[in-house]
Amino acid sequence: MAQETDQIFVLLTGWILSYLPEWLRPYGLAVLGVVGVLAVYVTLFALTTWFERKGLARMQNRYGPNRVGPFGLFQPIADGVKALVKEDVVPFRADQVLHFLAPLILLIAVCMELGVVPVGRNMVLVDMDAGLLFFFAMGASTELSVFMAGWSSRNKYSLLGAMRAIAQMISYEIPLLLSAVAAVMIAGTLSLPKIVEAQSGFTDMLPHWYVFTPWGFAGALIFGIAASAETNRCPFDLPEGESELVAGYFTEYSGFKFAIFFIAEYIGMFSISSISVTLFFGGWGAPLSFLSFIPSWIWFFAKVMTMIFVFIWVRGTLPRLRQDQLMNFAWKFMLPLSLVNLGVTALWRFMNDDWQRWAACTAILVVSYVVLGLTGMRSQHVAPRKYRYAE
Amino acid sequence: MSPVFYLLAAITVGGGLAAVLLRNLIHCALAAAVSFAGLALLFLSLDAQFAGFVQFLVYVGAVGILIVFAILLTRNADEQEGGLFSRTWLMGLAIAAAVFAVLGWAVLRSGSVLPNQLASPVASVHDIGVALVGRYVLPLEIVALLLTAATIGAVIVAMHEKEGEQ
Amino acid sequence: MTPLTGYLLVAALVFAIGLGAALTRRNAILVLIGIELMLNAANLNLIAFWRYGPNPEALIGMMFAIFSIAVAAAEAAVGLGLVIAIYRHLHTTDLDQLNRMKG
Secondary structure (H helix, E strand, C coil), X not given: CHHHHHCHHHHHHHHHHXXXXXXXXXXXXXXXXXXXXXXHHHHHHHHHHHHHHHHHHHHCCCCCCCCXXXXXXXXXXXXXXXXXXXXXXXXXXXXXXXXXXXXXXXXXXXXXHHHHCXXXXXXXXXXXXXXXXXXXXXXXXXXXXXXXXXXXXXXXXXXXXXXXXXXXXXXXXXXXXXXXXXXXXHHCCCXXXXXXXXXXXXXXXXXXXXXXXXXXXXXXXXXXXXXXXXCCCCCCCHHHCHHHHCCHHHCCCCCHHHHHHHHHHHHHHHXXXXXXXXXXXXXXXXXXXXXXXXXXXXHHHHHHHHHHHHHHHHHHHCCCCCHXXXXXXXXXXXXXXXXXXXXXXXXXXXXXXXXXXXXXXXXXXXXXXXXXXXXXXXXXXXXXXXXXXXX | CCHHHHHHHHHHHHHHHHHHHCCCHHHHHHHHHHHHHHHHHHHHHCCXXXXXXXXXXXXXXXXXXXXXXXXXXXXXXXXCXXXXXXXXXXXXXXXXXXXXXXXXXXXXXXXXXXXXXXXXXXXXXXXXXXXXHCCCHHHHHHHHHHHHHHHHHHHHHHCCCCCCCC | CCHHHHHXXXXXXXXXXXXXXXXXXXXXXXXXXXXXXXXXHHHHHHHHHHHHCCCHXXXXXXXXXXXXXXXXXXXXXXXXXXXXXHHHHHCCCEHHHCCCCCC
16 A cells, blocks of 8 residues: 555556557657646645745734735735736837847756655656766756846846856856865766655664765755755845845846746755755654665655755844855865865765764865865955046 | 667757857857767767777866866856957858868768678777787786876966965 | 868858957956857867767767866856956956066
8 A cells, every 4th residue: 555655657658658659659658757747846836935035924923915815825926916917017228139038048057956856655756777977967058048148138147147147157157066066076976766765764663864974964054055046045145135136137027927937946946955855864864774664755845845944044034144154164064074074075985884984084074064164264354445536 | 770779969060069059158168068978979870989988087077077167167257248259250261161061971972882881880998908918918007108198287287376466 | 061071161151250359359347258269169079970970879078078167167257256356456458468478
């Protein structure tokens, strides 16, 4: 019984496909998989917008949306209707083609990222040999569309926001990749379902997740911080802060195109949380061995929603980082720490499995964290400002 | 010669042509990024998955952004006086056409002696990893050294001088 | 026309387009774009011969292409850094005007 609820979507797909002729089955499988994944993630997106507004509001000691339906649950529908009926204003001097293409390319790149994530046991859309590399390749394509959005609007604020966003994204991409490589080193494969399977054992009820090792803990923290920087979430949301830059690189977008940017940002957040859950938190595995009767896809989405809640919590708690503080943090703290993490992972791999390994790895990570924090994050001496006047 | 191949070839060649012929520099850079993406898809159609994804990650994600940043940092307010192409454009075009003619003639002429093996090779990431630290470890280390030197060199060359022109 | 011939012709075409860009455009950055297109065409050639060649298990073509991508990225970075430095001195990126050895 537990086995069937676990594989219910796989069995359902097989049953639907048995009604199709033989030559149509691959296409039918592709269509069913894509429709399923998109439906689930767009519903999650709607729920998350409500969740975020309620969560932030409660953290800020106010109510949040509570008019539209019970507890404001129909607020996403109201938002969607509003976005659809708003007039689509395109500035006269904007670059029409790029202005139109930018949100589409962002949405396409972000939705392609969802294709490699293993949502449950045997439930991955495409099982690629180099799945993690594909994910990071699609993540790199989002930067180009951010630039297109900012530049095509012919607006100073948009361009500034786009430049800041791209600088932030490429700076934090390196710690992201290096901390993911640590998990790949131990699992021995770039294929995401196999990385989840490598974490699926239990030693007297505790799981083998990578987050419960010193390098995995540091790696998960680095990956989480770099992930919130990649998706421009607070405290790294200088490119889109309302008090800084009107709305950053989507200033000139209104109506449905703005909604597409919004969807793309949230789905990007989902996919990067999914990857961090897959790499460090055991994917679709249960936390305690006697809880394995609960289906794998429920565990996966529970873990992803917990991570989203952590993102929302951090957004409600921390103030925004300034651009130079952000870049200093990336290059002088995160990058050396992720390199040390990589070295510690190698040490872990080749030492024998006893308490010395734990002690050595933890000691190296803590010492480097303290040293980097004291040296790399010293406050900058700000020189008196030089004013240049228009002549 | 499936329709997919023709479509990808059209995207690649079209992107390359647009990168050469367009007036606005940013459009040229974005067309070049489209061409790089088309080439990555051609690599994928040749069963070279790792190379295709690396091409996407490095070229579209990094080199494309680099070119765009360089264009934005070197904008002169007035566009080129004297047109897009240099004075010796005809000679350049003739040389490019001659090169294509020679290469195309060589390829078409030797069509009968070129190998035509159609079994798709399996190049798993594990094999590539083993090859990189086994047989190709020396090129790997040299490329690492080269990338370090290039990073430091690019930063030093493009850095603001301390006593500026203020 | 075998598939290999098709890929080689596409690579030759992209190479010629890159060469044309490097030889005819005035802006230094477009010359660098042309050079990147030429390197990409060479990579396509390498991968096509690896796929349709006699010994694909040795991974020679794939390795060559990956190293070539890395070297091309490094060279693009240094080249664009040079263009930025030149612009800072002479306030132009027009190659026809960079014809004096004067700082």
